[in-house]
Amino acid sequence: MPVETHAIPGARFMDPTVLARIGNLELVARAVVDGFINGLHKAPYFGASVDFAEHRGYVPGDDIRRMDWKLWARTDRYYIKEYEAESNMNFSVLLDASKSMDYGTKGITKFEYARILTACLTNLVHHQRDRVGFVAFDSEVLEHVPPSAKHMETVLHVLDRLKPGRPGNLKGPLHKLAEHFGRRGVLVVISDFYEEPESILEAISPLRFRGNDLIVFHLLDPTEIEFGFNDAQPFEDLESGEQMPVVPEAFREEYRSLVKAHIDALTQSFSAVRVDYTMLDTSKPLDHALNRYLNSRARTMKIR
Amino acid sequence: MQFLAPLFFVALAGLAIPVLLHLTQREKKQIIHFPSLMFVRRIPYEAVRRRKIHNWLLLMVRLAALALIVLAFSRPLFSRTNQAPPPGAGAREVVILVDNSYSMGYGDHWERAVAAARQQIGTLHASDRGSVVLFASSADILMRATAEQDRLGAAVASAKPRFSSTRYAPALKVAGSILSESALPRREVVLISDFQRGGWRGEEGARLPKGVTLTPVAIQGGADRPNVTVTGLSIARSTFSNQERATVTAGVLNRSERPVSGASIVLEVGGIPIGTKPLAIDPSGAASVSFDAFTINAKNMRGTVRVSDDALAADNTFNFVISPSEPVHLTVVDRGSATSTLYLTRALSIGDAPRFDVISREPDAVSDDDLKKSAVVVLNDVEVGTGLARRLTKYVDQGGGLFVATGSRATWPQDVDALPATIGPPVDRTRGDVGRVGALEYGHPIFEVFRAPRSGDFSAVPIYSYRNLTAAKGAQVLARFDGGSPAVLERKIGAGRIVMWGSSLDRSWSELPQRPVYLPFVHRTVRHLANYREPQPWVTVGQVLDPSATAVLRGQRMILTPSGKRVPIEDEGSDVVELSDQGFYELRGENQNVTVVAVNVDPAESDLTPMDPKEIVAAAAGLSGSGDTSTASGVPMTPEQTEKNQRLWWYLLCGGIMLLAVDTYLSNRLAKT
Numbered sequence: 008m009p010v011e012t013h014a015i016p017g018a019r020f021m022d023p024t025v026l027a028r029i030g031n032l033e034l035v036a037r038a039v040v041d042g043f044i045n046g047l048h049k050a051p052y053f054g055a056s057v058d059f060a061e062h063r064g065y066v067p068g069d070d071i072r073r074m075d076w077k078l079w080a081r082t083d084r085y086y087i088k089e090y091e092a093e094s095n096m097n098f099s100v101l102l103d104a105s106k107s108m109d110y111g112t113k114g115i116t117k118f119e120y121a122r123i124l125t126a127c128l129t130n131l132v133h134h135q136r137d138r139v140g141f142v143a144f145d146s147e148v149l150e151h152v153p154p155s156a157k158h159m160e161t162v163l164h165v166l167d168r169l170k171p172g173r174p175g176n177l178k179g180p181l182h183k184l185a186e187h188f189g190r191r192g193v194l195v196v197i198s199d200f201y202e203e204p205e206s207i208l209e210a211i212s213p214l215r216f217r218g219n220d221l222i223v224f225h226l227l228d229p230t231e232i233e234f235g236f237n238d239a240q241p242f243e244d245l246e247s248g249e250q251m252p253v254v255p256e257a258f259r260e261e262y263r264s265l266v267k268a269h270i271d272a273l274t275q276s277f278s279a280v281r282v283d284y285t286m287l288d289t290s291k292p293l294d295h296a297l298n299r300y301l302n303s304r305a306r307t308m309k310i311r
Numbered sequence: 312m313q314f315l316a317p318l319f320f321v322a323l324a325g326l327a328i329p330v331l332l333h334l335t336q337r338e339k340k341q342i343i344h345f346p347s348l349m350f351v352r353r354i355p356y357e358a359v360r361r362r363k364i365h366n367w368l369l370l371m372v373r374l375a376a377l378a379l380i381v382l383a384f385s386r387p388l389f390s391r392t393n394q395a396p397p398p399g400a401g402a403r404e405v406v407i408l409v410d411n412s413y414s415m416g417y418g419d420h421w422e423r424a425v426a427a428a429r430q431q432i433g434t435l436h437a438s439d440r441g442s443v444v445l446f447a448s449s450a451d452i453l454m455r456a457t458a459e460q461d462r463l464g465a466a467v468a469s470a471k472p473r474f475s476s477t478r479y480a481p482a483l484k485v486a487g488s489i490l491s492e493s494a495l496p497r498r499e500v501v502l503i504s505d506f507q508r509g510g511w512r513g514e515e516g517a518r519l520p521k522g523v524t525l526t527p528v529a530i531q532g533g534a535d536r537p538n539v540t541v542t543g544l545s546i547a548r549s550t551f552s553n554q555e556r557a558t559v560t561a562g563v564l565n566r567s568e569r570p571v572s573g574a575s576i577v578l579e580v581g582g583i584p585i586g587t588k589p590l591a592i593d594p595s596g597a598a599s600v601s602f603d604a605f606t607i608n609a610k611n612m613r614g615t616v617r618v619s620d621d622a623l624a625a626d627n628t629f630n631f632v633i634s635p636s637e638p639v640h641l642t643v644v645d646r647g648s649a650t651s652t653l654y655l656t657r658a659l660s661i662g663d664a665p666r667f668d669v670i671s672r673e674p675d676a677v678s679d680d681d682l683k684k685s686a687v688v689v690l691n692d693v694e695v696g697t698g699l700a701r702r703l704t705k706y707v708d709q710g711g712g713l714f715v716a717t718g719s720r721a722t723w724p725q726d727v728d729a730l731p732a733t734i735g736p737p738v739d740r741t742r743g744d745v746g747r748v749g750a751l752e753y754g755h756p757i758f759e760v761f762r763a764p765r766s767g768d769f770s771a772v773p774i775y776s777y778r779n780l781t782a783a784k785g786a787q788v789l790a791r792f793d794g795g796s797p798a799v800l801e802r803k804i805g806a807g808r809i810v811m812w813g814s815s816l817d818r819s820w821s822e823l824p825q826r827p828v829y830l831p832f833v834h835r836t837v838r839h840l841a842n843y844r845e846p847q848p849w850v851t852v853g854q855v856l857d858p859s860a861t862a863v864l865r866g867q868r869m870i871l872t873p874s875g876k877r878v879p880i881e882d883e884g885s886d887v888v889e890l891s892d893q894g895f896y897e898l899r900g901e902n903q904n905v906t907v908v909a910v911n912v913d914p915a916e917s918d919l920t921p922m923d924p925k926e927i928v929a930a931a932a933g934l935s936g937s938g939d940t941s942t943a944s945g946v947p948m949t950p951e952q953t954e955k956n957q958r959l960w961w962y963l964l965c966g967g968i969m970l971l972a973v974d975t976y977l978s979n980r981l982a983k984t
Contacts, residue, residue, distance in 0.1 A: 107346035117346075201347035231346060240341065244348045251348055258354050265350040 062086040097154035097192030098132040099140035100125045100162075101184065101214075104149055105175020106246045107201055112230040113290045118171050120289040121197045121226055124296050125166055128195060131297065133159040138192075141165055144180035145173045151184075154192060174246035177202055177210035185213035195300070197224045199231075201246075204272040212280060222300060223277055225270070225286040232288065234262040315386035315957065322381045329373040369977050376970035383963035402438040404456065404493035406486040407431050407463075410504035410530075411470055412447035412477040413625035413893075414916050417505070417538065420530045421472050424503050427528045428467045431501045432460050442489050443467055446482030447475030448853045456489065474625060474852045474893040476916040477510030483517035483931050491520050500932075503528040508922040509915050517931050525932035527924030536622040537567040539574065539592065540917040541629040544616060546848055548636065548663075549604065555635050556604040561616045563600060565592040566917055574619040578602040581613055590618060610634040611907040613895055626917040630895060630909035631848040638666035639841045641687040646720070647673050651817045654824035655691060658833045665843055674699055682706045686841035692718030692815050700727040708805030712840025717778040718815030731786035731800035731811045735779030738794065746774035746821075748798050750791040757789060757799070757810070757835045767828040774798075774821045777814040810836050849909040856888045856896065856908060871897040873910070 062075060065085035075086045102125055108118040129139045133156075140154030141162040150165045152158050177198065188194065194214050200207050215221055229235075236255035243250045270286050277284035285299045314320075345351070409428050415421045428443065435441050435458070443453040443466045453466040483500070490498040500519060504510075506529050519525060545560040559578055565571050571592040578586040586602040602616075616629045641659070645652045652671060659667040672681060674693050679702070682688065688703060688711065695703070704727055707713050715721070715730060719737060723730050740746035748769040753762040761767040769790065780797045782788055790799040792813065800811045814820045816833070823829050837843075850856075856870070870878040873894025880888075890896060890910045898906040 110344070110346040199346060201349050228346075236343065240343050242343045242345045242348060242351060245344050245346050247348075249348060250342065251351060253343075253351055258351060261354045262350050265353060269350070 059088060061089050063089060096137050097140060097188070098129070098137045099142060099154050099188065099192060099194050100128060101142045101144065101181070101194060101196045102166075102169075103145070103175055103177075103196075103198030104143040104169055104171045105145040105198075106171050106173060107175060107199055108226070109171040110231075110245060111228050111289060113228065115289055117199055117226045117228055117289055120287070121224075122166050122169070124197060124224065124226075124287075124293060125195075126163055127293055127297060128300060129159060129162050131300070132193075142180075142184055143169050144175075144184070145171070146176040146179060148180045148183060151187070153187075175201075177207060181210045182213050185216065188214065188219055191218040191220075193220045193222065195222045195224065197226060199227060200225050200269075200273060204269065204276050207273065208276045208280065211277075211282065215280065215282070221282040223273075223282055223284045224296060224299075225273060225284065227266075227286065227288060229288055229290045232263070232266055234259045234266075315388055317385055319381055319385040322384070323378065325381070326374050326377050329370060329377065366977075366981060369974065369981065372970055372974045372977060376967045376974060379963045379967035379970065383960040383967060385960075386957060387959045387963070388957050401436075401497065402440075402495045403435070403497040403499055404440050404442075404490055404495040405431065405435060405499045405501060406442045406444060406489050407467075408444050408446055408450070408482045408486055408500060408502045408504070409467065409470065410447070410477055410482075410502075410510075411445045411472045412507075412510070412916055413472050413474050413912050414477060414505055414507055414623065414919060415530070416472045416625055417623040417919060418532070418535075420505055420532075424530045425467055425470070427503045427530065428501075429464055431503075431528075432463045432467070435460055435463075440493070440495065442486075443470075444482060444485050444489075445470050445473075446478070446485070447473045448478050448481070449475070450482040450485040452485060452489070456493065472625075474891065474912050476853065476913040477504065477507050478512075479504070479510050479927055480512070480517040483519060483927075487517070487519045487523070490523055497524075498522060499524045499526065501526050501528060502924070502927065503530060505530050505919060506921050506924050506927070507916070507918065508920045509918055511922055511927060513930070519932045523932055525928050527928060529921070529924055531921055537565055537569040537571045537594075538622045538626075538917065538919070539571055539590070539618050540564045540566055540623075540626040540914050541576075541616050541618060542597075542914040544629055544631055544848065546631065546633060548607070551604075551606075555607045557607050557633055558601065558604040559614065559616065559631075560599060560601040561629065563590065563592065563598045563618060564914075564917075565594060565596050565598075566919065567622070568594045570594050571621075574621075576600050576616065576618045579615045579617060580605055607633055607635050611905060613907060613909065623917055623919075625893065625912050626914060628893070629849070629911050630893070632846075632895070632907045632909040633848060634846060636664065636666065638668040639687065639837065639843055640668045640670075640685045641689060641837060641841070642677065642681045642685040643669055643671045643689045643691055644674055644677055644693050645671060645691040646693060647671075651718075651815075651819075652691060653817065654829065655689065655816050655833065658824075658830050659837070661830065662834060664845060665838070667837065677702075682711065685711065686843075687712040687714060687837050689714045689716070689837075690721070691716050692721050692817075694720055694722040695724065697724040697727060700724050700729065704729040704804065707807035707809055710806035710842075712807055712837070712842070713809040714836055714840055715809065715811045716816040717780070717811065717813055718817070718820055719776070721778065728783070729802075729804055729809060730783065731802035731809055732780035732782045732797055732813075735781055737776050738779050738792075738796065739776050741775045744793075746777055747793040748772060748774060748790050749793055751799075752787075752789045755787075755789050755801070756839045757801075757832070760831055760835060761828065767831060769828055772821060772823050772826045772828065774814055774823070776820040780811065780813045808840055810840060812836075847908075849911050850890060851913050852890055852893060852910055853913070854890050854910075856890055856898070869899045871899060 062078065063086065065074065065087050069087050073087050075088045078084070078086045102121055104118065108121060109116050111117055111119065125141065129141065132139050136156065138154035138156050139159055139162055141150065141152040141158075142148060143150040143165070150169060152161050152165055175198075177200075181196075196211060196214070202210075211221065211223065234255060236253070239252065239254040241250045242253045274284055274286075283299070285296065287296055407428050409424055411421075415424055432441060437458065440456045440458050441460070441463050442455045442457070443463055445451050445453055453470060454463050457463060479502070482502070486500045490500070498520070500523060502525060504527075506527065540563070542562045542564050544562070547558045547560070549556050549558065561576060561578075563576060571590060574590040576588050576590045577584050585605055588600045588602065590598065590600065592598045612633050614631045614633060616631075618627045621627060643652060643655060643659075656669055656671070659669050670681065670685075674695060677688075677699060682702065688706065690703075690713065700723060703713055707729065715723075717734050721734055723734055725733070738746070751758045751761065751769060753759060761769065774792065777792055777796065777798065780800065782797050782800055783802060786800045786802040788797045788800050789810075790797075792798045796813065798813045802809050802811075814823070816824065818824055823832075870880060870888055872878060873892040873896065878888060888896075890908070893910055893912050896908040896910060898908070
């Protein structure tokens with residue numbers, strides 16, 4: 008199947024700050040994804056076939072159009088044909104829209120980066136004929152777009168008007184959402200994960216109970232990693248409003264080691280439960296994230 | 312280096328301001344919003360880290376700028392130590408002023424003062440000269456300008472406290488006079504005193520010569536006992552069973568911060584205790600103690616009120632002298648008519664201090680014995696013959712007093728020149744406006760009591776007739792009628808006086824006897840003519856005694872002081888004696904007549920409230936104590952030199968301003984980065 012490409016040359020290497028200036032998420036997503044796919048030189052359209060899988064006995068209520076009449080003629084029994092096409096996956100992005108995500112020092116906030124990333128992934132999956140869904144949460148579920156092949160536009164629309172504003176909490180909304188993802192699929196969680204690794208794991212784990220594949224993107228601003236402040240100033244927590252006097256040069260090394268330990272702990276924890284964890288720096292181009300996703304999908308397919 | 316305004320160094324505390332700003336200000340800048348303080352919260356927070364100073368250079372610049380400005384305002388002053396001293400520099404003329412007022416007897420003050428004086432003497436070198444001056448209310452030079460320390464030490468050792476009060480000005484004047492005669496380059500005054508506030512009444516012209524250093528040595532400190540002062544007495548006379556009695560009430564003050572309890576106060580008369588009362592006074596409290604009355608049965612009875620021994624002994628006793636009150640004898644010469652002397656005799660019968668003992672005589676009946684007994688003779692509108700006039704003139708010449716009232720009958724022989732005025736014809740003021748008395752000499756003892764407002768108005772007294780008096784040579788007109796004619800005149804004849812009144816003392820010519828001014832006018836006139844002085848129970852140390860002023864002492868020749876010293880009184884020249892000791896002075900005459908004077912210390916001196924010696928230093932020698940325009944070498948500087956030595960402040964101020972400019976530049980640069 009020919010691939011429609013409206014690639015912007017080199018778009019996948021584009022600086023996220025430049026992408027952030029493009030208001031139309033669809034355009035951004037298409038530009039990034041198409042360019043990305045072109046670069047891969049690999050047909051991404053799998054799972055859309057109508058290949059026969061198996062027969063099963065007819066039960067009242069089955070669509071008689073799916074009846075195998077030839078087999079009936081031979082055996083005088085009613086059988087229904089089942090196809091692989093019905094196994095197309097659900098793809099949902101769970102985006103953390105808490106206040107802490109509304110932070111950025113390099114021209115783009117974590118939330119804007121996450122939004123672009125969500126749009127790109129959704130666009131990419133949509134191209135694969137998978138069903139796309141979207142969930143935004145902070146301490147509660149803010150937006151919920153159920154997975155559907157027709158929800159691409161809805162997701163982009165919801166993404167476009169979403170604004171972070173409240174303190175976040177992973178456990179509550181994610182536990183609640185786990186009940187909704189009854190069908191196996193791919194769930195992508197995008198958050199800055201400002202909680203203890205154990206709490207994060209506890210919050211995330213229920214999402215896997217139904218056999219969902221989990222991909223976790225840990226978004227951080229470079230400043231959150233490097234702590235590149237100089238002057239002693241009072242710091243205010245974006246979510247709690249708590250203020251603390253901070254002398255960065257005295258705190259820096261310890262802060263860095265704590266963040267590194269946090270990331271290491273998350274890497275280790277997610278790895279243990281076979282969750283694909285990626286730490287993303289908002290200064291880095293988006294292709295890293297997309298690549299990570301595709302690799303993850305490839306692994307999933309192999310396993311299947 | 313010295314500083315003219317060292318108080319400005321207090322502003323150095325302002326150096327803490329930039330340090331605090333450097334430590335705190337930066338934290339008050341814009342708040343950093345951070346996604347989460349989860350990791351920051353885990354880092355142990357040490358407050359000391361906040362106090363780290365970031366810009367040492369900026370801080371140092373600011374501190375230096377402030378320090379320079381403060382230094383500039385403190386006005387540093389360079390002494391000319393680098394100049395070669397003039398020949399003879401270093402030789403000192405030192406005047407040691409030692410306070411020996413009686414307050415120095417408090418505790419061990421005197422011993423410490425002597426030790427301080429000896430210490431000062433010990434600092435004298437061979438080329439130095441020293442003087443020792445003792446001072447209280449006056450200053451006495453014990454030893455003048457000598458280099459012999461032994462003599463100076465001996466002079467100090469021989470000194471002891473006096474009974475006088477402290478006054479600094481005379482001592483400083485004496486020191487100034489000694490130093491002004493000195494040719495030595497370094498001139499110094501050492502003032503050793505307890506620095507009582509009461510001894511300093513302002514500068515009083517006590518300005519030391521320029522270049523003189525005044526060094527105060529304060530002898531202060533409390534004693535372990537309270538200090539009680541008998542501040543005064545009140546003596547009330549009364550008559551009981553035809554005997555005069557006196558009741559003494561003593562005022563006692565506790566000038567210390569310790570309570571007085573278990574003490575006693577004693578009244579002694581003639582050296583014998585006749586009354587003892589317990590005494591208990593709170594700290595800084597006062598008490599009044601009354602003793603039982605005693606009979607005044609002799610002249611010159613010596614009394615003393617004495618309290619128990621305390622830290623300052625001199626103010627514990629208070630002496631007084633009391634004698635039976637003596638009347639003023641006078642003879643009234645009149646026509647024998649009761650109406651003409653009614654008002655006069657009634658007026659003279661009133662009063663206790665003094666009482667008037669009046670005898671009336673007709674002109675022909677006045678005897679020499681009457682004149683001899685009388686202190687005053689009153690001629691109440693009578694005709695005086697030549698014989699009586701001559702006898703009265705002689706009487707006045709010997710010290711008697713004559714009061715002449717000129718009514719319608721008064722005459723005086725023209726050939727006897729004694730009266731203050733010649734008696735002219737009567738002036739009738741019954742028609743038209745009545746006569747008034749005005750133009751009173753209020754400075755005269757007779758009219759002094761009428762000086763104050765509402766103290767008697769002579770002009771309100773209608774005078775219907777008066778004699779036209781013409782003042783004689785040497786007479787003083789004390790009051791005039793409204794027509795200009797003399798109304799009251801006085802003339803001195805020998806040792807006595809004659810006062811003349813131009814109208815009558817009865818109601819025939821005026822309404823004076825019925826007016827309030829009549830009684831005091833008559834009393835004052837008689838007392839003046841009798842040369843009456845109210846007896847003083849005591850006087851204060853430092854007052855002078857004039858033996859000639861006391862009538863009793865006429866012809867006396869000797870004074871016996873409390874210390875037993877006999878002081879003969881010269882016939883001529885200065886016969887005034889200064890009362891310098893506490894106790895009783897006896898004035899003895901040829902006829903064994905004795906007058907006793909009780910002398911007490913000034914109770915104000917027992918108030919030991921100290922003053923700041925710098926006040927005296929500032930007043931007498933300038934602020935620095937060494938004269939504000941002199942150097943250590945004692946050579947006065949010119950104004951240009953003085954200004955030159957003080958010019959450093961200008962450079963310091965410029966330096967401070969430049970550093971502030973550098974600070975501004977650095978701040979701007981740092982702000983941009």
